[in-house]
Amino acid sequence: MTVTATATIRPETPARRAVNAKLSRIAAVVGVPIDAFFTEPTSVPQAGLIELIRLWDAAPTETVRAEILAGTRALVAEAADRSR
Numbered sequence: 001m002t003v004t005a006t007a008t009i010r011p012e013t014p015a016r017r018a019v020n021a022k023l024s025r026i027a028a029v030v031g032v033p034i035d036a037f038f039t040e041p042t043s044v045p046q047a048g049l050i051e052l053i054r055l056w057d058a059a060p061t062e063t064v065r066a067e068i069l070a071g072t073r074a075l076v077a078e079a080a081d082r083s084r
Contacts, residue, residue, distance in 0.1 A: 026053075 027034045030049055041047035059065045 023034055023037065027036065032046060036046060037050065041050055056065060056068060059068060
């Protein structure tokens with residue numbers, strides 16, 4: 001049985017509607033359907049994205065999240081420099 005976003009985050013309360021709206025924006029930015037967050041990943045990039053989001057969520061402090069973001073930015077910039 002596939003779990004869907006509709007079944008998991010029902011827009012019954014303002015808080016749940018807000019979570020659903022945020023999840024919809026994240027899904028749109030990364031180009032995956034919302035249901036991708038509730039099912040097994042179908043591709044390696046999608047699995048990595050979901051793991052990255054889970055790691056971000058597991059970070060214990062905003063300082064750690066800032067370090068994750070800074071490290072990711074540095075890696076992406078380094079990869080872009082190498083591809084030039």
